[in-house]
Each structure stands twice: as structure tokens, then as C-alpha cells.
Amino acid sequence: MIIQDLKCNRIENPLGYALSKPRLSWIVEPGAEGATLQQACRVEVALDEAFLNILHDSGKREDIDSISYVPELGLAPRTRYYWRVHVWTDRGEAASPVAWFETAKLDEPWTGRWITPDWEEQSVHPLLRRGFSIHKDIARARLYICGLGLYEAELNGQRVGDEYFTPYCNSYNNWIQYQTFDVTGHIRQGENVIGAMLGNGWYKGRFGLSGITHGYYGKHFALLCELVITYTDGSEDTICSDKGWRCAPSHILDSSIYDGEVQDARKYTEEWSSPSFHDAGWDGVRCLDIDFNLLEARRSLPVRIKEELQPVKVIHTPKGETVLDLGQNMVGWVRFKNKAPKGSIIQLQYGEEMQEGCFYRDNLRSAKAEFTYISNGQPDEVQPLFTFYGFRYVKVEGWPGEVRAEDFTGCVVYSDLEATGTLETSNPMVNRLILNALWGQKGNFLDVPTDCPQRDERMGWTGDAQMFSGTACFNMDCDAFFHKYLYDLAQEQATLGGIVPLTVPSFGLNEQDSHTGSSAWSEAATVIPWNLYLHYGDKAILEQQLSSMKDYVDWIRQQDDGSRLWNTGVHYGDWLALDGDGEFNPLGGTPTDLIATAYYAYSSELVAKAAKALGKDSMAADYFKLSAEVKAAFCQEFVTPSGRLAADTQTSYILALFMDLVPESFRPRIIEDLRRNLEKNKFYLQTGFVGTPYFCRVLSENGHNDLAYRLLLNEEYPSWLYEVKMGATTIWERWNSLLPDGKFGELGMNSLNHYTYGSIVEWMYRNMCGIQPLEEAPGFRKIRLAPQPNPLLKHVKASLKTASGLYESAWSYEEDGLHYRFRIPFHAEAELVLPDADIKDITVNGISLEAGSLSYKEEDRTVNMVLKTGQYEIIHSVKQ
Template sequence: MTVQSPSDAPALPAPRVLDLRAEYRHEAFGTGESAPRLSWRTETDSANWRQRGYALQAFGAAGELLGATGRTESGESVLVPWPFRPLASRERVQVQVRVWGDDQRPSDWSAPLDLEVGLLAPEDWSAAFVTPDRDEDTARPQPSPLLRREFDVRGPVRRARLYLSALGVYEARLNGRRVGDDVLAPGWTSYHHRLRYQTVDVTALLREGRNALGASLGDGWYRGRLGFGGGRRNIYGDRLALLAQLEITYADGAVERVVTDGSWRASTGAILAADLYDGETCDARLEPGGWSEAGFDDAGWWAVREVGGPRPALVAPDGPPVRRIETLRPVSITGSPSGKTLVDFGQNLVGWVRFTVRGEAGHTVTLRHAEVLEHGELGTRPLRFAAATDRYTLRGGGPETWEPTFTFHGFRYVEVGDWPGELTPEDLVAVVVHSDLKRTGWFECSDELVNRLHGNVVWGMRGNFLDLPTDCPQRDERLGWTGDIQVFSPTASFLYDVNGFLASWLADLAADQREDGAVPAVIPQVLPETLPAAAWGDAATVVPWVLYRRYGDTRVLERQYGSMKAWVEYVRARAGETLLWDQDFQFGDWLDPAAPPTNPAAGRTLPGVVATAYFARSAELVSQAARVLGNTGDAQAYAALAAQVRAAFVREYVTPNGRVLSDSSTAYALALEFALLPGEAERDRAARRLRELVRESGYHISTGFAGTPLICDALTHAGEVDAAYQLLFQRGCPSWLYPVTMGATTVWERWDSMLPDGSINPGEMTSFNHYALGAVADWLHRSVAGLAPAEPGYRRLTVRPRPGGGLTHARARHDTPYGPAEVGWRVEAGQIEVEVVIAPNTAADVTLPGSGERHAVGSGRHRWVYPYADARLHPPQVTLDSDYDALVRHPEAEALVTRLVGEHSPDHLGGFQRALRSSVAGMSIRRAVWGTRHREALLDRLEAALRELQA
């Protein structure tokens, strides 16, 4: 036997620095920061690797050294402060980093990060917003304007940058070629306060001699129709306008600018109307050929004029742009009962259709979009006032490929009208469009329905993260509802890197917040009423805190702290001396399945219970944010306020034995998860009652927006993990898996958006792509797989898998700011295997399932294998003496028993179910059928059927 001493061990490769990045963006071009913070990841084969130091160096555009830190003793590698002088507008630098670990071996210098600063100050802009100088009927959609300008390039170009924005949305062209790959730019912000601009490298598009710059404009969110019930137009303004500043740096160092001013010319082209809700109408015969190329005759075009009035602050984007992400081919083309041609893309998605067609000039093809079919026809009723229809009139003369420019749709199905000839799957594709966020989170387990549920959550997020977090992407709404993202932000921040995306949205929230601190129900605010309400307005406190916890970014707390405080002070003023927010309009536990279709706010839980619970939660979050920011006075004051609100909640809503008013699952979930109950006895009683209610519901969902994100955690933290799994695995309506069994490919707005007979919910408000109720995915990541942050930014992880529900394996992976982390477990042959991957420069606290053993581990790969027994993997057969919890472990048996009791004694079915699901000890199937007519005959039938089913 040979013993190898440490000195003889082969040396491991030096650590490698990867993914050097600046601020929120993985693309560091056109940054709006003069001192961007830097982050990097380290890859190493060394176990338990910790960074002990780093060095940074920066070089200018000519390769000159701008600065070097030398070795800095620090373990920080995420959002490290910029160590050099502030950068100026337009400045270009290259940055590199190297690191040292415990063994003091340095890494090589990283690959350089190319940083280029955008325009930081108003005086950097010499361009003006210009609009066509003609009258328009802005009460309805107008043809999209075309604007152009020709100019000369006198010699070789070293570099050229085009800075662009618009009042409306734009698509730019330079010498006939499209500029950039953004769509629907500059996106949607609170336009009166903030307007994004884009920076594009157009060096390769210029040529010596004559050039032409042009852009087309669309209404977009700026003056297009927004809101439900018909909505409103021209909310931000009634004139579309372009802002463009082309800066050409010649080889000799001279700089020339081509800017939007009075010298531009304007006309209209093929796009006759473009609206986000209604779709786009295009007549290809009207497109002026070569209008964005040099030499085009624009003699008949109109003049332009500058747009007056105050200019909003021009800001560089914090998050990625909206782009075409992928394309999907049709899975079928069929005829409807009425003879319509229907195309099924197999996935509810957001974007549009691109098609290639051949036909006569003047022939019009029509595309109508919808998410579902109803009785074999396109289900358009849920779209309400959104036409969601594109029309294309052919120019003729050969194959024509077209896709819309200034609209988008939420759809799975498309009804194609007046297609010339036979429509084939090769003729069209669905173009998936959303903000180009970096995917960071994955989950899978041994249950395929749960995997599909998780996939539906991902697709729902993709469709609704189009420039800002919307409620739904298809009907006459598509607004940034605060309640939806408040409950979904933990899930979103696991699945994708949303730090910059949501930081930008939060800046709009602060901008649109009223002076008294009220937070509008939608951001940007475009509704006639503000509608400040609990769980919606609390996005002001919850979302910044989630971003801080998930990304370790204190700046989001710094920027939003005033907004967070203002919201809590608004609620304090509304609650008054009682500290109970039991007045004003409230959404309550919105979309509690007990609420009628026509009144989704009429749930089981008293609105004051929800509102006061959130008041305590937000006060606590402000206290915690103040503590992080070093504001000791505020930290103490808001902690005291939170304690006072909790005490008021208990006095008004909690009995001495721990019963919470409304006696609903949501009320108990709020009380437990927001730590509203004062003592262990009250918490135990609330936990027991929550378990009883969940069982009495037949493990069907009985919560809405306020309770659903909390219910599984409340059960898990109360030691009722099995009940949480029973909720997860329920397939009947209402449940998470019911839509999956109905063929859903995204998360629905209502638990029963589609009824079991295939008809659409009769309520006016029905969407088949709403991510809010998909917030359960965060529980899948943290509890089922067992991967959660213990410290901000995942610097330390909590690894605590909780197997159950008959699952044999589960796995979650997340690209943390420090690198990939992964937790997976598998139960097989009486053993469990737990595998954990911890990113370099981080650590984890691992609690092993079953044994309860705890391990503190460093970075690297860790594995444990040990005996493990899980009765849920092999549940006993169902007999007449089985209770309800045994019955629900066999969904087929439960369905069989329910059907037979209903057939034998319809009048007693409800009573049978209530008795069986009650908390009465020993209540079996046999005892629960007591009182039915011909009881012995029913028992004989049940016994024989169960024996046959399980044979």
C-alpha cells in the first residue's frame, strides 16, 4: 500500500476567473454607470475554495493602463465597487481581474470585459425629438410614420455609435439594413419620468460617401390603447417622435454627429395601423422601396418639427432588451367545425407569426390569435376588447415573407383566413418574443405532471416578462400589476437573472408612487384610479427585499428605501390608531376559488386580515432594510411598528386559543408565515387548524393570490410536509395539476379558467397565461429539491431537501452570482443518495432528510448515501378501513370511491366526503358511509371494486 503525502499529490490547476460582468447587465455596452460595480465567478477543482484576494486592472481604448489595484485582500466577488476614476460618457475601457485562494496561487488574468459608457448627462445630447409635421386623427390608430435623413461619410471610420429612443416604439435602419436586434424599443417605462435609450455599434453599416439613416415608429405603449374595458389612447402623448444621435469617429480622430433635427423628412409606408391589443395591418404595396437607403427620392415627403415640452430623463437600460428568442413550428393544421383553418403551435406563447406567402397583389391574409379552443373554434371571448388580429395585403410578384413590427400577441392557436392555396406547416412559424433574460434556474423530479407544471411556470414567466412584469399577455390589459410580481418575484429570481429587469421596474414604481406614499395597482400607472391595496402595494417592500436576498445587492435597497418607507407610512395613516387596515378598497385573497366568477375579490378571508397581515410584514421588511443600510434609528422604529401591528392583529383577529378570524387556509398561512402569533401554543393551534382545513378541502386549493404563495411553506414549517405534497399532487379542480391534466402549457389566471367539459370559465376575467399562481415553484426549488439562500446572494446556502409525496428523486440547479449550485436526491432500494454542488467562494449548511444530520460544507461536490425508508413510495392498499389520507395516496381509488358513492346515493355524497375528510380520529371509508341507504350493498360494491382496481 502506497501512502501519498500532500507534497507528493499532483498539483491542481490554478483557479480560473469566468464571467466578469458589470452591474446588472451581461452586456456591458452602453452602460449608464460611470462607476459600474464588477462581479466575477471562479472555477476551480480545489474543494472548499475561498477567495482571499483579488486584483483589478483597466485599460483605455488605446491600450493604455488606466489603473491597477494591486492585490486587494478581500473575499468579495459580487458587485465589487469600481476602484478606478469615474468613467466619462462614451468612454471605452477593458477590465480584467485575477484572484487568489487559500493556497495563495493566483489565477491568470481573466478574459477582458469590454465596457463602454453611454451618454450620462443631458448636455451629451444634441439631438431633438422630431415628429412628422402634419395633423393626425389620434383618436384611432394611424399609419406608422417613416423618418429619414441622408448624410455623407468623408473617409475611413474608426467607430460609429447610434444612440436612439422614441416617444412610441421604433425600428431603425441604416443604409437599408436593420440596426440592432431589439424589438419594441425603447420599451415601457414611466415615460413622464424616465425614458430609456439604446446604444448600437453601427460601424460596420456605414460606408464612405452617401449614407441614409431611417426609422419607422409605432404607437406602442406611448399612445396606443392601454387598459381594460376599452382602455384609453394617448395616455402619455399624442405625437410619435424619434430621437437619434449618430456619432461617427473617423480614423483621424475627428467626430461628426448626425442628429434628429428639422432637416429630416417624414412619410408613411406599409403599416396602416399597429396596436398592441388589436394587432397590425400592413399593405405591402404601400412600402416605399429603398426609403432607408441613399439616393431615395423623398421630394414628396413632409417636413418634421421638434416636439416641445419638458423632456423625460434619458436613461440607459438596466436589463436586457426585448428580442426574438426562438421560433416554433406548427404541430398541426386543422379545420374547425365552422370551416375555419386553425394552426396549433403546441405551446401558449407570446410573440407573433412569421409567414411566407405567394399570391396576387392586393390579396389580404388575416391571422386571428387566441390561447385556447372552445368547442373546436378559436376561443376569443377571454380577449375582451383586444382584436389580436394581423392583416397582410400582398404586393404580388413572388414569395413574400412578413411578420409584424409593432405588436405582439399571447396565443397558441391562430385562425388563418384567406390563405391563397394550401397552407402547410412550412409556410409559417411562431416567433417567441420576450426580454432576453439569462436563464439561471432549473428543476426536475420523478413526477412528470409536476415537471410539466414547472415548465408551465417557466413559459408563463417568459411570456409575461416582456420589458416589464405583466399580469397577462393576450387580452386588453397586459399591465404591470404589482400583486402578481409581489408573489412571484422569488420564483422569477430563481429561474432567470431578473435583477436589472426588476430594478428598472421598481424605479418606475417609485416614480409613479403618489406623494402620500400610495402605490398604484399597476406600474407604470395608466389606470384611471390608483387602487392602492394590500399585497399589491406591498410590492414596494417585498420585491426590493427579494432582490437583495437573491442577488446580494444593497443598492436596490438604497434606491428603493424612500419608496418602501413611504408605502408603510401610507398604510399607517390609513390604519389609524387601531393599526388595523380594515377600510378602503382591497383585492383581499384575490381569486380564492370560493369566490364567484363575477366577483374574484369575494373570497373566504376577511380583507382586513390580509391587509393588516401585510402591514406588519412590510413594516418588518423596512426595519430589516434599514438595518442593512446602517440606519439604526429606522431599524428600531419600524421593528417596533411591526410588533405593534402584530399585537393589533392578535387583539382583533385571533382568539386566545389561536383561531384566526375567517378560519380560512389563507388566514392561517398569513398568520404563520408572517409571524403574527405571539406564542408557541397559538402557533401550534393555528398549524393544526391549517392542516385540518387543508384536509377538509380534500387537498384541493382553497387559497387565492394572498394565500397560495404561502400555503405550502406554512404547512412545511409546521411539520405537515405530507399535507403540502397532497396539495401539490391533487389533480382535481381546483389544484395546481388540474390545468396540466387539461393540457395547459402555461399557468392559468383562475384555477378553473377552463372547465372540465372544455368550455371557458364564464367570468369576464379569464386568462390562460398568468404566472402568479405559479409561485409554488419557489417551494419546489427550496423545499422539494432543497436549495435556498441562507445569506444574501447565495453566499451561504441552506440545503434541506424534504422528500415526500411518493417522489423518488428531485433536483434543482441555480446559477448563483458566485457560480452554479445544485442539490439532488434519489430514493432507491431502501437508500437515499443526496448530492450537493456548492459554488467556489461559498458554503452551505446541509440537513440530510430522514436522519436530520447537519453538515457545514464548503465549495465542491458532496455526496451522502445512507438507509432511508419512505412509506409513501409503497403505500398500503386501500380498504374499507382506510382513512382519507390513505385514500388520497391512490388518486384512482379516490376517484372510484367518489363515483360509486355518488351513483349509489347522490344525496349523501357531500356528507360522505365531509365526514371522510374531517379530523375525527379513525374516520374510515366504512364509517363515513354511515347513514346512506342500503349501506351494506354499497360497502360490498366498494370492497369488490377496490379489490379489482388494486389486483
């Protein structure tokens, strides 16, 4: 028996994060002992790794849940806390390894000052530096730092940490994150030097939906830091940013999220990495007045180089271009080995697709997406520092000699998210689709859940995030990632009177146009918190976001004239659906007031459920009542007395069924009308961003599982596998991003890495493989295990590492019938639902169900049984 995956706030050993209430979690693997149930647990927290100075001891208790345990602690600033767990089970006991979490500054005041180069020209990228001496033995050292727009810190010529794009992207006018780094190993006896390099980033660079906004949040480079050194005798020294620092222009001539980066290595000096700092020729700095109240401990997960890819080939195009093919649409950059003579100019241009055999990037709109490097003649490995690209292809110019694939490496960059889910089927094209959705998540989960990572946009669109959030949580542990995003959302919302902005951060989008939120987009405020609660079982997200959820629904209610309809404002509708007017018209055919009213009911119900989960029964009753009133208004406005929907669109039917908007007596007709609509469209989808995420789920859960598989496996346009046939390695923004002849469709808004339609993967986990979380037991402590096979696929298998442990679900069609394989984790259980089954035809681990020990029941040709911790092979003997 092993206790593993010890996390605090869903992060392993978090250093310097916002930790007002540490939430501890862990997973027990039963091992060879075959433990199935937890009988008791003990959690200890101490100030030392030997647990001599214990601050919290829960004692041996039966009520502790490994999904989330909150110890009673009064936290001190800049303090490391160690914790461990002891578990008693039905087959023995086990102790965990020691984990830790460390606080940041908390309410401790800053002694450092915000500094900036004392230059008139604020476009010059600076180096900032100062020296200091150490003459005592060091116990530990921590660097508390923030730089605007982006920073990279160094100590004695060593890069601090392995993160990129610190201090990350959020609404800087509401809060600014600082990071904490353990730099004990960087400091030496005698002379030392600390420094930082600054770039434009989101804060002061060209960024925003208009594509022309410069410095929306700030106009000046700025640095704030405190290096706190604790000696073995218990004394401390603090090296602060102040007027004593010096600055000089760096070798980065320009940087931009959209346009790329220009480096002149001839300007790089070895002095930058030398501990002997002589500031002759360096300029002074001045202090800036930036509100210290904006500073908060980090919430963003680190952004790191998570993978590396080698180019699969070097292409020489009909135009004479030399192009690297990475074989995968990815996000990050290409690192290369420099061998060019001094003064040589190497330029890389990044693009997603080739056209007519040549390099192409018109779909990036105004984004230049370039990297320019001027060589100093010295061998080096070169990469950008303050930008990223969305690309598969890289055009290389100015390279000395032959361009060889082995001289380049694709650095795949995204937030440090743990992979939790895997899926595999008998169909290679479906497997590629699953990978495409995963790569879309990797590319767009770079601190903010962006819509696309390549063109002059790359913003945290709320609609894309909420529509994909369910799939995201199956693919990866997204709890901490979305905690930060939703915190930022609530900060923005508080300044807008309850309106949820279209993008988070908004970058002034609400100021630039008439939009005041849109249904399905603004639902990020309600849908994402509820999805996190279902997946991770931690009420902390509901506690953090309940006011935001409630304020959003209350804002809708203010637009309501008593009719309980949401028929005001500007809405995006079923974005990019194919049933609208015109081939490239982004607005679908489903009336926007129908969609808005549906989401009004849905969000009201989610607020009620969140309130109920938190024990706020009066609030829950109020919002359940509101939701019921909106549903009644929906029926009065959009449904005839005989159950006919006013709009004959696939999305209309899908919303009515998925959001339970109509009486039970109307459902059969609406289901049949949806089927007829599909038949009218030759069983191809016509849905956009709103209808697509729920489409196959609605079909499978309403008696048309065969049509769900048919939609999945369609290979012609419009379909998921059409994209795969066309060579897609991520999810497209449009069903027809590329036309059958391989040419781009509409260019004004056409991304080849736009994950929303990848939400089909949630259906694969929930319905195809049957792994469904339950509201009454969130965090997968109990699940409904209801796989829905179809002979169009011969076999399928899924694994899912949940907050409760590892689930596995697989099925395959064999000669003797349908074989299922399941794994249920420790201290968990699943209600297995097998449709079209007879107990006489079922064996469990080689024993007939009737003769075995499992509890079961049979009703309407459906067999239900309860599976406890363990592994099961179940055979349903049927002729196929």
C-alpha cells in the first residue's frame, strides 16, 4: 500500500503561492495487500521535516477525506510547513512520505521599491543589476520578485528557475502576481551579483483584440524584488530593489507576444554573467509609483518547456524557401545551435500551414511571428525569451550553409499541468482526433486558456474556456490553473457590475465596443467552477467563486423585465455554426434569445447547486426557484403546447434536452425532432460552439447512441474526422478551416489550433467509456460507470487519474461477446450500468453474476451492479 500524489491546493510542494487556506490531498494505492477501504486517517503538520515541532495533529479520525483536508493553522510569512499522512485500512496501515508547502510574504510589507531605467525611451529592453557580498554561512535564500511586463532573473550568471513569462498574464490593474524562488544554491561566499532582464509581454507590449493596443496596462518597464538570505546563526539580510541598482540596454532589441523577438548577440557581454560587477558605463534607475496593494502571491502555475520535438523534415519549396516541418502544430519556439559568423542575421518565421507547397501565414493577420538573431560569432544555443509562437512550419533565412533538422529543436511550452487521462480506440483516425484535442489544450493552456495561440489575438475568451472545461479536466489536472483564471474573472467582473467580460483578462475589450458579455461566453463564471467541483471534489472553488456566480445571474435578472426571458444585449449565439446565412457567416441559425434564456436557466440552477453544496439552503432555494421560472418562460416563448420547438436547429434541441428545459412529456418529441433534423442533414452536424459540446452526450443519453457514433465517425465535411483526413494535428476553429482542395477558407478568422470542438473528448470519457462523476459524491469518490459501446468501434480503453485515484474502463467486441475491463480505486465505488443485458449472460472475473457476491438488480433489460475497489473483467455473452 502506497500513499502518493501529496498535493497542497492541487499543487505538489507549492512554494510562495496564495495559501490563505491550505487544502491537502493525497491518493492511496492499495498495492499487493488489496486494501479497499479507509478506516481512519491522521494528518500532521510541522515546522521541521523530523516533526519535532508539530503545529497540527488531527489525531486518528474516521472522517478525514483524502480529496481535501484543511488543517487548522495560523500561517506565518515566508515559512515552510511539512506535512504527512498516516492511513489505516481494512488490510493494514501505511505512512506517506513528507511533503511541504511554503508561504510567501503574506501581509508582510515590502522593503524593496519598484525601479525602472532612468531613460526617457521606454522601448529599450533593460538589464538591471547590483552586486552584494556574503561573509557568513547560508542556511537558505529566497527571492521574492516581480517584473513588468515580463522578467528573467539571474544570480551569479545562473538563470533563476526554469519558468517562462513570469509574472504571467492577468488583469494587472486589479492585481499583480509576484513569484518566490529558492535560490539557496545560487549564492556563494564573497562577491555576488543579482540581475534581471525585462521584456514587454502582455503588460506593456502590443496586445489586445484590436491588434494595435500598446501598453494597455502600463507604459514603463519595472522591477521589484527582495532577496532574503537567512544565515545559519539565525540572522537575515535582505537585498532589495532600490536606487542603488544600475541598468544598461540588453541584447534584446524588441519583443512582442504577437510579433516575436529581435536579439543582437553582439550586445551581450560576459560581464552580465560575471559575479565581479563593475558598473562603469551603466546608467542609474529611478523609483516608480506602482500601488503595493496590487501585489499578491502567485496563483499561476509555472509555464515551462514541457516537451521537445525534432523537425521531421526540411522542405525546399517551389519559391526557393527553406522550411522546417515539426510534424505537429505546437506552441513555443524553435531553439537552434548558432554557428553563424559575427554579424550574420538569421531570421525565423512561424506558420501553421503550407499552401501550394510554399510557406504561408496570412491567417495570422497582423502578427509578424518572427525571430531575428544577429550573431556574435560565438557557438551558442539560441531561443527567444519573451515571446511564443503557434506553428508547425518554420521558414529559415540567413542560415550559413545547409539547414539540417538536427540543428533545431522545437520547444513545446505550456502551463505545468499533470496529464490525468488517456484514451485509445480501434480507429486510428479517432485516436488522432483525441491527440488533436490534447495538443489544442497544451497549446492554449499557456497561463490563460486562450482561444488560439498564433494570430494577433491569443486572448482568454470565456466561451472557449467554459465549453472545453469538462474535456480539459479529463485530460489534465486543471484545478489550480482554472482557480487562477476564475479569480481573475471575478476581479474583472467586480468592476463591471456583475458583467462577465468576453475575455479574461479583458484588455479593455468591454471599453472598446458595445459588448457587455454574451450568453455561453459569460457562463464561464458558473460552468467552470461547477466542473471543477465535480472533478476535484473540493468546495474551495465554490467558496472562492460563489459571489461571482451569483452576481452574474443577478446581472441577468436585472435585464429581465419580469418575463424571465433574456432577450436583451448582444450575443454571439451558436458561434460558427453552419446553419446560419452564408458560408462564412459566424452567427448560426439558432435565435440568440433562445440560447441566452437557456443559459439563464442553466446558470441559475448551477448557482443553486453551488449554494446547496456550501450549505446555503436559503440561497439555493431562491435560485432553484428562479431557474424553474426561467424554464417555464422558455417553454412559453419557444415551445408550442404540443412540444414543438420554435427553432428547427440542432442546437435548439440539444440545449432543451441537455439543460432539462422542457417537461418530461415533451422530451420524446424533441428527441425525435432532433433525429429528423439530423436525417435532413444526411446525419451530419450543423452546430457551432454552443451546440457541439453537448451534441453526442445528448444523443447517447436519449436513446440514440448509434447516431452519436455516426457523428463521431463521419469523415466528410463537416465532421471531426474530416479535419483529421486533411492532416490536422490540432482542432480547427472552423469546420471548414481548410477546404477539400487544401486551401484556406475565410482568412479573417481562421485558426488551426482552436480547441472548442475538441470537447467531443468529454463524450468519449463520459459516454463511450462511461466514466461519469456524480454530484452527490464529487471528486470521483463514487461514479456512475455506464459505458455505451457500439460495433462501429471494435475496442476502446480509457484511464483516468482522479482526485480519488485511478479508474480504468475498457470494452471490446470478441467472438464470445462483449468484454469489459474496469478498475476502481481505493475507497471508491462505481454503479455499473449495462444496457440491453440479461443477468444470465454476465460473468464477473470468471464467475456468473448470479452465483457471485456482487449486489445487482435488473430492470427494463438493464443490469446495475456496485463495483468496489478492485479490478474486474466482465463478459456479456451476446451474439454480435
